[in-house]
């Protein structure tokens with residue numbers, strides 16, 4: 098940048114506003130500004146904010162005096178052009194402010210805000226000799242002042258680019274940000290010593306030892322090196338990190354280790370203990386593919402020559418993972434990166450282990466809930482194109498935000514899972530769909546994998562938009578599990594029920610336990626909305642306009658449809674069997690656990706749900722115990738349905754199929770099919786054919802019949818007709834607008850106003866406003882307006898018009914107090 102020119106920069110700030118903000122660049126900063134670097138700028142009343150420069154220009158803003166950039170935080174950009182393109186797409190497509198997208202995208206350590214305060218690290222143990230002058234200055238100031246914000250540090254140092262200094266101080270563990278200090282989980286790390294790269298060969302090591310041996314002043318350093326080798330730090334040409342504490346125990350001094358670190362002979366590094374443990378044996382050979390797997394692999398390769406996205410529809414236990422492994426290896430051989438997306442990382446420990454066994458250190462795990470350090474490490478190594486590490490990133494949806502340089506393949510496993518969608522906070526993006534957009538920026542390929550594909554995905558495959566490859570058989574020619582129903586209605590009449598368990602299921606459980614086999618019981622807890630149903634025949638009231646069941650609203654004592662606002666008072670007697678035993682149904686995993694201990698005394702039961710897995714690693718521990726057969730019966734929510742692979746499970750029980758089927762949601766049938774098939778798929782994966790028992794009032798329900806027959810295509814074809822008839826995806830795209838306000842009367846008026854404006858342009862495509870299932874959250878009332886647009890309509894146009902209507906609505910002063918949540922492609 099030219100010295101005396103006046104530049105302006107457009108900056109995105111972490112605030113929910115759609116536009117970037119323009120700031121003036123002081124002359125002395127001209128040399129430092131670049132797109133993609135962070136800057137500190139004034140925002141609002143005497144407040145500072147950190148944002149990212151997205152544009153540099155010389156256009157003087159009109160109508161207001163622009164403020165000056167206060168400080169530049171980075172020397173080099175922290176995001177790439179491709180990332181920024183993705184941010185823009187998400188912002189536009191999901192109608193979400195760019196600032197929100199930025200917030201979701203950056204690992205929290207990057208979000209050094211203006212309010213960020215830096216403190217001395219409580220475990221500070223570094224030798225001060227290792228600090229540069231600038232770093233030392235900050236350290237000194239903190240000794241006196243306890244905490245500093247970014248502006249203060251900038252003032253102390255008399256420079257504007259303070260980020261490198263702070264970054265180095267954080268890495269050296271001299272300082273810590275207040276946020277990090279507050280964060281409950283700090284990974285357990287320790288200082289390790291390792292040979293620096295230049296000395297990682299026999300010759301170089303020998304040479305330096307010779308040099309040291311001849312120089313008396315180097316006696317101590319020589320001692321350190323020999324101790325390091327003695328402790329196994331260098332074997333057969335491979336260097337290994339050795340605990341610094343172990344070396345000191347052997348009698349070498351910390352300061353001589355520091356000297357070698359300074360001379361770049363040894364390096365002191367902080368390493369997370371758990372990571373070292375898990376990544377040891379990365380030399381396992383791939384399994385030999387069966388001929389079916391080989392055929393599928395060939396077909397996927399073939400498909401990728403003409404299609405960018407391919408669906409691998411492979412039944413549960415068909416061995417999809419081994420096919421992924423082959424495809425990943427192909428990418429590594431070409432020096433390309435692979436992104437492996439999973440619905441929920443915490444739930445997929447088994448897969449992490451499988452991939453790390455094959456690919457070791459090349460696999461990085463990226464997830465917002467744990468491993469903050471590894472997150473930043475992965476980000477940086479991708480950003481700086483360091484191909485020696487993390488060529489494979491295993492992540493939940495937020496991994497789409499990483500700075501990939503040469504992505505070759507994205508695998509989206511269990512692509513049908515609703516947890517790929519983020520609901521709160523904005524951006525409400527779907528990780529699978531975003532991955533497909535990301536693909537285009539890299540000219541990569543996407544493989545979607547599932548035993549029960551989302552209807553939308555299968556539709557795309559059928560239409561030829563995606564390639565389609567099938568695996569119809571389980572690996573090892575095992576048969577698909579045999580599925581039975583237990584008729585609760587009948588058993589209740591015959592009085593063979595034992596509280597929530599059918600006699601049929603209890604018998605099978607006993608047999609399995611006698612055979613020393615294990616059992617998984619599944620109870621869907623998401624159906625906490627009370628469903629009114631007949632205890633005798635299982636009848637439940639349905640909407641007369643829509644194909645959904647009505648939900649009971651206790652407060653107003655009505656039964657209501659959540660799609661068309663139809664409602665009716667609860668009936669006194671069941672219209673089907675005339676009984677008057679109508680009640681709300683629902684039972685949870687906890688109750689089941691208690692009951693099991695009475696029905697099957699002595700049995701070892703473990704619950705796997707949100708309550709039992711709150712603690713870090715508890716999920717892993719439970720699964721390990723189950724694998725080690727320390728648990729006989731695993732009772733769980735959706736968590737037990739996903740991707741688990743145990744070889745001794747012979748029986749799966751689905752305790753309440755009706756609750757899933759009766760959810761007031763147009764996806765209820767699709768989801769029920771997916772959940773039941775997935776959990777059924779956990780049975781009999783290795784040795785012999787498994788058994789599944791579905792407890793239900795309605796064994797003839799067509800969804801249950803399709804599950805029994807493993808008939809995905811039947812489900813797909815039938816459900817597609819319903820979707821078409823009732824204007825749902827994949828034929829229509831949906832956008833939900835939820836308005837929130839403390840005052841229900843005002844909310845009514847405002848919601849009606851916005852809906853009317855929308856109806857002016859979209860006509861009958863606008864439904865509502867109506868109350869959602871939960872109509873008051875945190876003292877705010879909610880109302881929903883739904884927009885359904887034909888699938889071939891232009892996304893951009895629709896959103897532009899919608900945004901215009903929203904802007905019009907908000908331009909009126911009396912509407913400003915209402916909050917609006919926009920959910921594009923709701924799930």
Ligand SMILES: Nc1ncnc2c1ncn2[C@@H]1O[C@H](COP(=O)(O)OP(=O)(O)OP(=O)(O)O)[C@@H](O)[C@H]1O
Pocket residue numbers: 384385386387390411412413414415416417418419547548572739740741742778782
């Ligand atoms: N080529 C192979 N050689 C030996 N074992 C295999 C092979 N392929 C798969 N398996 C084994 O078969 C079992 C099922 O494979 P995998 O877990 O990959 O199935 P999947 O298709 O991912 O199923 P799901 O959709 O249910 O998760 C695993 O225990 C796996 O180790």
Ligand SMILES: [Zn+2]
Pocket residue numbers: 640641642643644658659660661662663
């Ligand atoms: Zn209805």
